Amino acid sequence: MFVRIVKLSFHEENIPAFLENFELNKQKIRNASGNRFLELFQDKNNKCIFFTYSYWETEADLENYRNSELFKEVWSFTKKLFNDKPEAWSVDKLASLE
Template sequence: MIIRIVHMHFNEADAEEFLTIFEKNKHAIRNFEGCTHLELLRDANNPAGFTTLSHWNREQDLEQYRQSELFRAVWGKVKPLFSERTQAFSLEKFIEL
């Protein structure tokens, strides 16, 4: 399993636009082949900071999503709203207690 974490910062006015875009596309992203989990987290100290957490069966599934028209359409709308550079990480579950 691949866990993808993407941390994003927006200006307050643009955060609402991001939430609208996420709301419109969350089911399509979650139902993309290979995606088994999707959640949106809000920064406890910055209401314009968000993190997406998604689980993918395989690295190839994540890469297929990243090359998809869905990703290009969503990212094309969200990217101009960023107030800072995003941070993205792909992780594998290592130890679970």
């Protein structure tokens, strides 16, 4: 399993549209084959910056999602709202403390 972190930066006026679309699609994304976890964060100092954290069983699962109609629909809507290029990282979790 690995973690996918995506940084998204929006024009301030587009934040409500992004949040509404995320709300409509978050369960579908979370239920994608191989997805084990999904979170959305908003930067405390810059409300235009968001991060998604998703846990995936395999890289193939993430690629299958990225090639799905759901991803294409969500991404085509979301990318029109950006004020900066998105960034993404695939990382392995080395430690987790609760």
